[in-house]
Amino acid sequence: MAAALHERVLARWSSAAREAVIAHGTLVLVVDPEVLVEVVGSLKREFGFDMLLDVTAVDWPGREPRFDVVYHFYTTREFVRVRIKTQVPESAPVVGSLLPLYNAAGIAERECHDMYGIEFRGNPDLRPILLYEGFVGHPLRKDYPKQLEQPLIPYRK
């Protein structure tokens, strides 16, 4: 069942994708940021991927483009997952928001923005969710030192 769905998605989108592999049983498509929303819309409407599981990013400093923005989708009818990746440079880390398609994107994109600094164009609410107002920087980037604290209250003694 999963294999048939993979075939159909590949038949539709492998030409537009930069890369299309099946890794550990999951179909992975790497697409350009410009076509991301179109691809995801098609996955939702034509292939039944009705649930957005997760939005995250991976930082590859030294590689250009620097960030991989990674999305996972699930279909509750055929129980298949798919991973969509898109690559954005450090100078312009902008992708289109998936909020019009999935409401679950709201909070997931907020977290990704907090941790990596990825801008989601079209998401009106990118306030810090895990971090706090006044925190400077994006901690999950590889160049943010793990122990660099930014205390809100000065320490005693």
Next chain:
Amino acid sequence: MSTPLPNPIRPAFGPDERAGTTVVSIGPSHPATHGTVQIVAELSGERILRADVHCGYLHRGFEKECESHTWHNLIPYVDRLNYCSALINDFAYCDAVERLMGIEITPRCRYLRTLLAEYSRIADHLTCTAATLMELGAMTAFLYLVMLRDYIYEHLADLTGARVTYSFGRIGGLARDLPAGWLERLEQILREYEVFVGRVHGLVDRNRIFIDRMRDVGVLCSAEAIDWGYTGPVLRSTGVPRDLRKDTPYLAYADLEFAVPVGIKGDNYDRYFVRMREMDESVHMIRQLVERLPPGPISVDDRRCTLPDKHLVYTEIESLISHFKLISEGPQVPAGEIYSAHEGANGELGFYIVSTGDCMPYKLHVRAPSFVHIGGIHRLLEGYQLADLVPTFGSINMIGGECDR
């Protein structure tokens, strides 16, 4: 005391935006929000018009911490995600790494992991139900359920050494096998379970006050639930029978016979009842697993991840070197990435791991069900009374460690 303290959040709406309404900040140090969530609510009298939910007060930097620990050393961090059912986190993580490494665990390990995962799920549902009932005022039910949960904690302490956060999973197996007498005590606890939970059902199920407070409060419809990313008991309470243990079986779930309880309206009462029925199903599964537990080794005999036997370490040089490398560097996971999800107590608990072949993960991301649920919880609060916030929030079972990671 004279210098004002900084406000860590920026609310979505200010206090004087609309006439006739009051804006209150509920939390983050509040018993109803379990200490780590702040809800800025605009009220008209007692009715919540708008709710702006802020989590992140327990963000402990899990992902960043994991990037500087070896694959085994970060298992205690993984434990403390959903700390109510810590073993499920352990096994979901170990499973993801094992799939990335291409390791097949032994049958006994598969069955034991399933058994312990279901045992942990019972502990989690007990905690959630007990907390919700206590917040509604049913202190007796809380004491019954926490007493039962204490039996489970002591029993797991006999096996793992710890009561709450166990660090019991290992890549390729488990830390140790069952001690003598463990399964007999397990059956005793399951019988105590039936007694205590039977009493709680009697106290609460057809209680007028409970029904008035929970029925038709916090209603979620199934299409909205899927759109907002709800999984687990919350999704099942809306009538959608999606359960990863049944849909894409992993561990030993394919060999077991169990039902997937669903609700009818998606309100607080359904969420409570789905959890109670899921506990019954877990007990049923545990009994089947105990009956069919296969003998054999606990950890797979693979030098990439399993420590060799002590007598070999003392006599053979290869085993000594292997032991040394596994302790100091840990397993070497081949380059690649994987997303592997288990059915946690709150829903789909997924681990997205990126490895570059090093002894530490390059990226370890957790798809936490509680975090995604918090994204949509304002829909369940708006339009209801302020007092309804208490059972609604409790029935979503937001666990801070998992939500904020």
Next chain:
Amino acid sequence: MSADVPAARHPGALEYLTTKKDEFVGWARKFSLFPYPFVTACCAMEFMAVSSTPYDTDRFGAALPRFSPRQSDLLMVVGTITHKQAPVLRRVYEQMCEPKWVIAFGVCATSGGFYQNYATLPGIDRIIPVDLYIPGCPPRPEMVIDGIMKLQNRIAHDRHPIITDSF
């Protein structure tokens, strides 16, 4: 305070009375602790366990939680405090009235635990004074009870002046 009885004629009489008063007040205060459970993380599970059967803090008089800082005197910081949560903890501490005691419950509250990163406060004593540290991840209920008993001993032997320094 004015001495009604000159010290030369009755040496120690006033001291005897104030010592007895301190003992009585100490006894009353130690057995009627109203904890404010500032609960955040995994230690909450052990906090719930120690408040219920079979460990029961009610035997020690420390069972009734008061979720308002104005009504409580024992601030139990249970679980990890992050930098985001720190202003909240500081505000709650400042809102409590004297006499007040603070318990750091668990290693995360004591020293940050094994979270040494940008997000976690390395111990609550960086922002508020702590009277008792209970280590453990999470501590067994018996350890918590031992800690509460130690705190009660301290309260019993403490001085309880009528007019305090911070007035």
